[in-house]
Amino acid sequence: MINHLLRKEILDQFLSLRFLILAALAWLVVGVGFYDGIAHYRSSVNAYREAQTATEERIQQLRDADGRISPTRWYYAELFGQGYLAHKPPSAMSLFVRGLAPVLGRTLRVKGGFTERRLTRSPVAEAPILEFFPSMDLGLVVQVVLSLFVVLLTYDAICGEKETGTLRLIASFPVPRDQILLAKLTGALAAVLTAFGLPLLLGVAVVLALPDVNLTGSELIRLGMIAAVTGVYLATFTCAGLLVSALTHRTATSFVLLLTFWVAAVVVVPRLSLIVADAALPAPSAAEFEGRKRVVYWEEDRARLARCIAWARDYEGATGRSHWVSPEGREAWYFMLQETKQQQRETAVSQRSRLEEAFRNRYDAWLGLAATMARFSPAFALSNASIRLAGTGMDRHKRFLRFCGAFLDRQHMWTHKTFLRGGLQRDHPGKYGAYRWDISDMPRFDYHDVWPVEDIRAAVTDIAILVFWGAALALGGYVAMRRFDVR
Amino acid sequence: MFRILVQKELAHYLLDFRFLAVFALCALLSPLSVFVGSRNYMHQRREYDAAVDARRRELAGWLEQGDFLALSERLSWDRRPEVLSALVHGLSSAQGREASLFYNASHYYQPPCQFEFSAYEANPAYRLFGLLDLALVVKVVLSLAVLLFTYDSVCGEKEGGTLRLYASFPVRRSTFALAKLAGCTLAVSVPLFFAFLLAAAVLSLSPDLGVSGSDWVRIAVLSGVFGVYLMVFSSFGIWASALTHRRLVAFLGLLGLWSVWLFVIPNAAVRVSQRVFPVPTFYELEREANRLRWEVAGNADAERAAYWEQGFRWSQLSPQERGVIWYQRRVRDEPIRQVERKWLGEYQGRMRALEGNREKQMRRQRDLAMALSAVSPLGAVTAVTTNLARTGFSQQERLANAWNTYRSYFYRYIREREAPPGERPDLADFSPFAYRDSETLGEVIAGNAFPLLNLALLAVLGFAGAYVAILRYDVR
Numbered sequence: 001m002i003n004h005l006l007r008k009e010i011l012d013q014f015l016s017l018r019f020l021i022l023a024a025l026a027w028l029v030v031g032v033g034f035y036d037g038i039a040h041y042r043s044s045v046n047a048y049r050e051a052q053t054a055t056e057e058r059i060q061q062l063r064d065a066d067g068r069i070s071p072t073r074w075y076y077a078e079l080f081g082q083g084y085l086a087h088k089p090p091s092a093m094s095l096f097v098r099g100l101a102p103v104l105g106r107t108l109r110v111k112g113g114f115t116e117r118r119l120t121r122s123p124v125a126e127a128p129i130l131e132f133f134p135s136m137d138l139g140l141v142v143q144v145v146l147s148l149f150v151v152l153l154t155y156d157a158i159c160g161e162k163e164t165g166t167l168r169l170i171a172s173f174p175v176p177r178d179q180i181l182l183a184k185l186t187g188a189l190a191a192v193l194t195a196f197g198l199p200l201l202l203g204v205a206v207v208l209a210l211p212d213v214n215l216t217g218s219e220l221i222r223l224g225m226i227a228a229v230t231g232v233y234l235a236t237f238t239c240a241g242l243l244v245s246a247l248t249h250r251t252a253t254s255f256v257l258l259l260t261f262w263v264a265a266v267v268v269v270p271r272l273s274l275i276v277a278d279a280a281l282p283a284p285s286a287a288e289f290e291g292r293k294r295v296v297y298w299e300e301d302r303a304r305l306a307r308c309i310a311w312a313r314d315y316e317g318a319t320g321r322s323h324w325v326s327p328e329g330r331e332a333w334y335f336m337l338q339e340t341k342q343q344q345r346e347t348a349v350s351q352r353s354r355l356e357e358a359f360r361n362r363y364d365a366w367l368g369l370a371a372t373m374a375r376f377s378p379a380f381a382l383s384n385a386s387i388r389l390a391g392t393g394m395d396r397h398k399r400f401l402r403f404c405g406a407f408l409d410r411q412h413m414w415t416h417k418t419f420l421r422g423g424l425q426r427d428h429p430g431k432y433g434a435y436r437w438d439i440s441d442m443p444r445f446d447y448h449d450v451w452p453v454e455d456i457r458a459a460v461t462d463i464a465i466l467v468f469w470g471a472a473l474a475l476g477g478y479v480a481m482r483r484f485d486v487r
Numbered sequence: 488m489f490r491i492l493v494q495k496e497l498a499h500y501l502l503d504f505r506f507l508a509v510f511a512l513c514a515l516l517s518p519l520s521v522f523v524g525s526r527n528y529m530h531q532r533r534e535y536d537a538a539v540d541a542r543r544r545e546l547a548g549w550l551e552q553g554d555f556l557a558l559s560e561r562l563s564w565d566r567r568p569e570v571l572s573a574l575v576h577g578l579s580s581a582q583g584r585e586a587s588l589f590y591n592a593s594h595y596y597q598p599p600c601q602f603e604f605s606a607y608e609a610n611p612a613y614r615l616f617g618l619l620d621l622a623l624v625v626k627v628v629l630s631l632a633v634l635l636f637t638y639d640s641v642c643g644e645k646e647g648g649t650l651r652l653y654a655s656f657p658v659r660r661s662t663f664a665l666a667k668l669a670g671c672t673l674a675v676s677v678p679l680f681f682a683f684l685l686a687a688a689v690l691s692l693s694p695d696l697g698v699s700g701s702d703w704v705r706i707a708v709l710s711g712v713f714g715v716y717l718m719v720f721s722s723f724g725i726w727a728s729a730l731t732h733r734r735l736v737a738f739l740g741l742l743g744l745w746s747v748w749l750f751v752i753p754n755a756a757v758r759v760s761q762r763v764f765p766v767p768t769f770y771e772l773e774r775e776a777n778r779l780r781w782e783v784a785g786n787a788d789a790e791r792a793a794y795w796e797q798g799f800r801w802s803q804l805s806p807q808e809r810g811v812i813w814y815q816r817r818v819r820d821e822p823i824r825q826v827e828r829k830w831l832g833e834y835q836g837r838m839r840a841l842e843g844n845r846e847k848q849m850r851r852q853r854d855l856a857m858a859l860s861a862v863s864p865l866g867a868v869t870a871v872t873t874n875l876a877r878t879g880f881s882q883q884e885r886l887a888n889a890w891n892t893y894r895s896y897f898y899r900y901i902r903e904r905e906a907p908p909g910e911r912p913d914l915a916d917f918s919p920f921a922y923r924d925s926e927t928l929g930e931v932i933a934g935n936a937f938p939l940l941n942l943a944l945l946a947v948l949g950f951a952g953a954y955v956a957i958l959r960y961d962v963r
Contacts, residue, residue: 103607131581133753271619286609
C-alpha cells in the first residue's frame with residue numbers, strides 16, 4: 001500500500017500545474033543567480049588582477065626611486081609616506097555564496113609609517129549600485145525565494161486533500177496514518193528537490209566546467225557540504241509545510257500561517273536578534289576602537305619625537321654642535337632612532353594587543369549572543385553555515401587581517417632598518433659599505449588562502465540546528481497527522 | 488448600485504481571514520521595522536558623535552599648537568548618518584563614512600576623493616544578519632501580502648460561483664469592474680494606512696531621533712510613494728485574477744511577476760549597464776595616478792635641480808649638504824615654491840580630470856541601471872525613496888562635490904601656511920569642513936520625476952488592464 005501511496009503522491013506533485021510553474025520559476029531565478037554569481041566573480045578577479053598589476057608597477061617605481069634629486073625622496077616619500085597597495089584575492093566560492101564579500105574591504109595600504117590596519121575598497125564601496133537592489137546571490141535565492149516556493153508546494157498537502165474530499169477516501173483504506181504522512185513527505189521532498197535541486201546542481205556543474213573557475217579539493221568538499229545543507233534547509237521548509245497543513249483544515253489558513261512562518265524565519269528573527277543582543281550586551285564601537293588605536297600610536301610617536309629632540313639637545317650641549325653636522329653625530333643619531341623606534345614598537349604592540357583583545361572579546365561575546373538567538377531561524381542557520389563553508393564571511397577576513405597585521409609589523413621594521421642602513425652608508429661608506437639603493441630584501445606580500453577545519457566545525461553547529469529544525473517539524477507533522485480529523 | 492457593490496467588496500475583504508493576517512503582518516512589521524531602523528540609526532549616531540568629538544579635540548590641539556604636519560596629513564571628516572535612514576536604509580551602510588585629506592608637497596600624493604570605512608566594513612555583522620527597515624518590509628513583504636490579498640478577487644468569485652450571480656443583476660460590466668477595483672483598492676489601503684500610522688507613531692515616540700518638520704513632510708511623501716508602489720501590485724493582482732479562471736494559476740503567475748520584478752529585472756539592469764558602460768576600477772585610477780605623479784615629480788625635480796645648481800652648485804655638494812640646504816630652503820625660497828605650486832597645480836588638475844572622468848562614467852552607468860530598473864516598480868520606488876530619505880546616490884554626489892571644493896581650499900591653505908622647519912605657523916583661521924544637505928523636497932521630486940512617473944504609469948496600466956480584463960471576463 002505504501003508503494004501505491006508513494007506513487008500517487010509523487011505523480012500528484014509532478015503532474016500538477018503548480019509544480020510546472022514553480023519549477024520553471026526556480027530555473028529562471030537560479031539561472032539568473034548563477035549568471036550573476038559568475039559576473040560578480042569575474043569582475044572580482046579582474047579587479048584583483050588590475051590591483052596586482054598596479055602593485056607590481058608601484059613596486060617597480062620604488063625600486064627605481066633612487067637617483068632623485070630630492071634627498072628625502074628615496075625614503076620618506078615613497079616607502080614611508082606612500083608605500084603600495086596589497087590585496088585580498090577573491091574566493092572562487094563567492095561565485096556560489098557571496099556572503100559578506102561584497103561589503104568587506106579588499107585593499108590595504110602598506111607603508112613604513114603608521115598604517116591603519118583595516119581594509120578598504122570593498123566591491124560595494126567601488127560600485128554602490130550593487131547594494132541598491134536585493135542581490136541575486138545564490139545563497140539569498142535559496143534562503144528567500146526557494147523557501148517561499150517550497151511553502152507554495154506543500155501548504156495544501158493535507159488540508160487541501162481534506163477540502164477536495166480525497167483524504168477521507170485514503171483514510172478509509174487500511175493504511176496507518178504515519179504511512180500516509182511518510183508518503184506525503186516523500187512526494188513533497190521529491191518534488192522540492194527535483195524542482196529546485198536540479199537547477200542548482202546543473203548550475204554548479206556548468207560553473208565547474210568554466211575554464212576560469214578552478215576549485216581546489218578542499219573547496220569542492222565545502223561546495224558539496226553547502227549543497228547538502230541547502231537540501232536540509234529545503235527539507236526543513238517541506239516539513240514545516242506538512243506540519244502546518246496538518247494543523248489546519250483550510251488551505252487559505254495554512255498558507256497564511258506558513259507565510260507568517262516564512263516572514264518570521266527569513267526576515268524578522270535574524271534582524272531582531274541583533275537588536276536584542278545589542279540591548280543585552282551593547283556592541284563595542286569599531287570607530288572608538290580605531291580611534292583609540294590611533295591615539296596610542298600618535299602618543300607613542302610624540303613621545304618618541306620628544307625623546308629624539310631631547311637627545312639632540314643633550315648632544316649639542318655635550319659637544320657644542322648639532323649632531324647633523326658631523327658624520328659621528330649622524331651615526332649616533334641613526335642608532336638612537338633605531339633604539340627609540342624599537343622601544344616604541346614594543347610599547348605600541350603591547351598596548352595595541354591589549355586594546356585588540358578587549359575589543360575582540362566584547363565583539364565576539366556580542367556576536368555570539370546575536371548568532372545564538374538568530375539560530376532560531378532556519379534561514380539564518382543556512383546563511384551562517386554556507387557563508388562559513390564558502391569562506392566569504394568574517395573568518396577568512398579575520399585570517400587575512402591577522403596576516404596583514406603581522407606583515408605590516410615586518411614592513412615597518414624593515415623600512416626603518418633600511419633607513420638606518422642607508423643613512424649610515426651615506427655617512428660612513430668605509431665602515432658600513434658603499435651606499436646603494438636596494439629594496440630587494442623588502443618583505444613581499446604573499447598571501448595564500450588556507451582552509452582550516454575550524455570553519456567546517458563551526459558550520460557543523462548550524463547544520464545540526466537545521467537538522468534539528470527539520471526533525472522537530474517532521475515530528476510535529478507526525479503528531480499533527482495522527483490527530484488530524486479527516487471527516 | 489455602484490455604492491452597494493463597493494460596500495459588498497469592502498465587506499468581503501474586511502471580513503476575510505486574509506485581511507486579518509495581512510493587517511496583523513502590517514501592524515507587527517511596520518512599527519518593528521521602524522523601531523529596528525531607529526535603533527540602528529541611534530547606534531550609528533553614537534559612533535558618529537564619538538568620532539566627531541575625538542576629531543574636534545584632535546583638531547583643536549593641532550590648531551592651538553600650530554602642528555602643521557598633523558593638520559596637513561591627518562585631517563579627516565565623518566559623514567553624519569541620516570535620520571530617515573531609520574525608514575529607508577538605502578546606501579547608508581554601504582557608503583563610506585570617513586574622508587581624509589592629505590597634503591605633502593614633497594611627494595605630490597593626494598588620494599582620490601573617496602569616502603571609506605562604511606558601516607558594513609566597520610561591523611560586517613550588520614550585513615550578516617541583515618538590516619530591517621520599513622522599505623524592506625514594504626518592498627518585499629507587503630508587496631507579497633498585497634498579491635495574496637488580490638489574486639483571487641475575480642477568479643476566486645468565479646470558482647465560488649458568486650460572479651455569475653452578480654452578472655445576472657442589471658449592472659453594467661463597467662460599473663461592476665470599477666466597483667471591484669475601488670473596493671479592492673480601498674480594502675488593501677486600510678492595513679497599509681494603519682501600518683504607516685503605526686510607523687509614524689513609533690517615530691514620534693522617539694524624541695532622541697530628532698525628526699524635524701521637513702523630515703515629517705518627507706515621511707508623508709515616502710508613505711505616498713510606498714502607497715503607489717503597493718497599488719501597482721494590487722492592480723496587477725486584480726488584472727491577473729481577471730485573466731485566468733483558476734486561483735492557483737493567478738497566484739503562481741503573480742508570484743512569477745513578483746520574482747521577476749523584485750529580483751530579475753533590477754539585477755539584470757545593473758549587469759546590462761555594467762556591460763554597456765564599463766567603468767575603470769579604482770586600481771586603474773591608482774595606476775594612472777602613480778604614473779602621473781612620477782612624471783610630474785620628475786619634471787619638478789628637474790626644475791628644482793636647475794635652480795639648486797645655479798644657486799648652490801648642487802652637483803658638487805655631498806648628500807648631507809644637499810639635505811641641509813633642501814630642508815632649510817625649500818619652503819623659504821620663492822623660486823622653489825613657485826616650481827612646487829606650478830607642478831602641484833599640474834598634478835591636481837590632471838588628477839581631478841582623471842577622477843572627474845571616472846565619476847562621469849560611473850554616473851552614466853548608474854543612470855542607465857536606474858532607467859532600466861525603473862521598468863520594475865522596485866527599481867522605481869527604490870530610486871525615489873532613497874533620495875527622499877537622503878540615503879541615495881544624489882546625496883553622495885553632492886557631498887563628494889562639496890568635499891572636492893573644500894579640498895581645493897585645504898590645499899591652498901596648507902600651501903600658503905607651509906613654514907620652514909622649526910617654525911610653527913599660525914593656524915587659528917583654519918576652517919574645518921562642514922556640510923548639510925540642502926536639497927529641497929521640490930528638487931527631490933523634480934529630480935526623480937522619471938521613476939515617479941514610471942510608478943504611476945505602472946499603477947495606471949495595472950488598473951486599466953484589470954478594467955479591460957474584467958469587461959472581457961467570461962463569467963460562465
